[in-house]
Amino acid sequence: MNRIEKHFAQAAEEKRKSLILFLSAGFPDLETTGRLIEEIDRSGCDVLELGVPFSDPIADGPTIQASSFEALKSGTTLVGILDLVETLRSRDVRIPILLFGAFNPFLHYGLDRLASRAVEAGVDGFLVPDLPIEEAEEFEALCRGAGLSLVFLVAPTTPPERMKEIAQRSTGFVYFVSLKGVTGVEIAVGPELRERVGLLRRIADPLPVAVGFGIQTPEHVRAVAQIADGVVVGSALVRLVDKHRGDAELTQRVGEFVRSLKSALS
Amino acid sequence: MSAPVSTSGSPTRFPASQRPDPRGRFGQFGGRYVPETLMTVLLELEKQYLAYRDDPDFRRDLDALLGDYAGRPTPLFHAARLSEAIAAGRAKIYLKREDLCHTGAHKINNTLGQGLLAKHLGKPRVIAETGAGQHGVATATAAALLDLECDVFMGEEDIRRQELNVFRMRLLGAEVHPVSSGSRTLKDATNEAFRDWLARCDDTHYIIGSVVGPHPFPMMVRDFQSVIGVETRRQIMAKEGRLPDHLVACVGGGSNSIGLFAPFYDEPNVQMYGVEAAGEGIETGRHAATISMGQVGVFHGAREYVLQTDDGQIVEAHSISAGLDYPGSGPEHCFLAESKRAHYLSATDREALDATRLLCRTEGIIPALESAHAIAALHKIVPQVEKGAIVVLCLSGRGDKDVYTLRKHLG
Structure with missing residues (x-):
């Protein structure tokens, strides 16, 4: 079991909901990212999605895209991100970490090499938004072999039959995209979302279901936690980092934000 | 004069080729x-x-x-003076006049x-x-x-x-x-x-x-653009009583070239040449020769040759022609290149400008800068072909849109 699976197994036993955060690696630079991850870990976040920047994302909203662009400008590479995770693990950072990013940088690194390097560095899995199940076989086999989770997404447009296949092939958890379109818009927890997530949870059981896209405030977190096993906050955290970049209190602000989200779960 | 050809814009399939597979x-x-x-x-x-x-x-x-509405079929024009100007008339060059389509291109x-x-x-x-x-x-x-x-x-x-x-x-x-x-x-x-x-x-x-x-x-x-090749086939049969020996077209993403090539896939004697933009020269790194110089990657939803960095980030392409200035390449072109069914070469900005002038002076046609890359490549292709060969070049667009650029460089 990797850290993701261990976490969810324990959370299920304790009937706890999980807080999952997204952070753009290298925004504003990798050193800051390292400090933020340590703070996020201390502040009670359960799983971290660490964004690997790509020059031409088609699935990101404007906030994350802009942060990716700056991360690349600051010289961030996949190699550097893997090294960072390795360093953090040596400093006893225990939060489960998924690398989240477009397929091309992973493919270019070499999927085989990536899987072994990820394990060595202490990465627990991958989430690749532009890699649907149809294209995933090779990477899936490598991840499985290495004990890494490969998390797939279910979209609002995904029909039930397809949901089933995605849930069967997803490992660690399955990610429900709450909105069509790209990240950064606000979520509304209505009957339709409730029903779709409920359906996916029945289909995926016992695999946990996380809901993401448009979750920005503790109130959103509280509402989504009613219907899902995990709640993902992305753009809102990236915006906070943007707002306080360069400030001495950046780390502290991030810590406060994470704790405010976490307390909305209980 | 040519025999009348019927309009056929029907998307056409190529049964013997069976591409792509069901997964695309x-x-x-x-x-x-x-x-x-x-x-x-x-x-x-x-x-x-x-x-x-x-x-x-x-x-x-x-x-x-x-x-x-679009004005099809477009003419297949025997460019006699251009043929004479390139390798002393070694080949008979025809231009498929997509520049005459409504809006000025294919x-x-x-x-x-x-x-x-x-x-x-x-x-x-x-x-x-x-x-x-x-x-x-x-x-x-x-x-x-x-x-x-x-x-x-x-x-x-x-x-x-x-x-x-x-x-x-x-x-x-x-x-x-x-x-x-x-x-x-x-x-x-x-x-x-x-x-x-x-x-x-x-x-x-x-x-x-x-x-x-x-x-x-x-x-x-491809299917929608294959009307180019379907018409070409009919027209060349009517004019020459046989298929062409060589097909030449420029490649950015690659739609006019695929449109010309596809109906000939299953004709083993028809050679195909895609011409990419070499920009300021391949050696300068400022080019758009994706198939010639790129590495396999995933870009805009498909696995294909892509210009990219060591870290798998997409690189900007460079070409005087905006239509060829793209760091990706059509997946079917990548396949044709890898399987060697088609040949890929490139022409620089300078060569395209010279070719523009050549076509203007010999045939009274101002080509789009994209299409001018294909013309430029004739200087490399024609000297190698058998004497009397028939070459069809897709003149994908007209050059009116490029007059400012042309004036700057040729004025």
Whole structure:
């Protein structure tokens, strides 16, 4: 079991909901990212999605895209991100970490090499938004072999039959995209979302279901936690980092934000 | 004189080739690397398209549009003076005159096809990405004709360079959205168009402008553009009583070249040459020769050759011709290159400019800078061919749009 699976197994036993955060690696630079991850870990976040920047994302909203662009400008590479995770693990950072990013940088690194390097560095899995199940076989086999989770997404447009296949092939958890379109818009927890997530949870059981896209405030977190096993906050955290970049209190602000989200779960 | 040829815009299939496979693969290339939200949309689009492709009513409507509206069939013109000027008339060069299509380039073949498809799919809105503005204008044109709402995404940098085409699109009723991310050019406009489609796939069809993007686009655009090759076949049979020996066309994403090549795939004696943009020279690194110099990657939804860094980030392409200035390449071209069914070479900005002047002076035709790359490559191809060979070159567009650039460099 990797850290993701261990976490969810324990959370299920304790009937706890999980807080999952997204952070753009290298925004504003990798050193800051390292400090933020340590703070996020201390502040009670359960799983971290660490964004690997790509020059031409088609699935990101404007906030994350802009942060990716700056991360690349600051010289961030996949190699550097893997090294960072390795360093953090040596400093006893225990939060489960998924690398989240477009397929091309992973493919270019070499999927085989990536899987072994990820394990060595202490990465627990991958989430690749532009890699649907149809294209995933090779990477899936490598991840499985290495004990890494490969998390797939279910979209609002995904029909039930397809949901089933995605849930069967997803490992660690399955990610429900709450909105069509790209990240950064606000979520509304209505009957339709409730029903779709409920359906996916029945289909995926016992695999946990996380809901993401448009979750920005503790109130959103509280509402989504009613219907899902995990709640993902992305753009809102990236915006906070943007707002306080360069400030001495950046780390502290991030810590406060994470704790405010976490307390909305209980 | 040529015998009359009938209009045939019917999307044509190539039974012996059987490409792509059911997963949208051309060998190792192609596929569907898109967010899950789009998967369902693409699967549905593929299903619907395959049904309409074989639907006699759809084909009849499209043929009518291509004939009465776009001006097809376009002539196949024996360029006698050009033939004489290149390798002393070693080969007989024909020009497939796509520059005479409505809107001035082959792009309209695709936008009418996809526009009509959008209509049948019940989607009231179409979107498009555009670099130089040619595909944007062709989409805005089809949208006006077919009464579809039209939004075009265009990089800020391109908007600045192609003011006149921006005005044309707006005149035709389209809304042009400036894209300020990344390099503010075609690739960024394409990213933005995908994002818009993700959010509005219910009421919107995305008219991709070339044989790129996720399956079924490379297949669909090929089918719509294959009218070029289908007509060429008929016309050359009528004029020469035999098939051509060599086909030459420029390759950016690669839609005019695929359109010319596809109906000849199963003719082993027909050689094919795709001409990429070498920009300031391959050795300078400032070029758009993706197939010649790129590495396998995943870009804009497909596995293909891509210009990229050691870290797998996409690199900007460079060419004097905005239509060839793209760091990706159509997956079917990648397959044709890897399987050596087609040959790929390149021409520099300078060579394209010289070729433009040559065609102007010998035939009284101002070619688009894109097409001029194909003309330039004749200097490399023709000296190698057997004497008396028949060469067909796709003159994909006219050069009116390039007059400012031409004046700057040739004036």
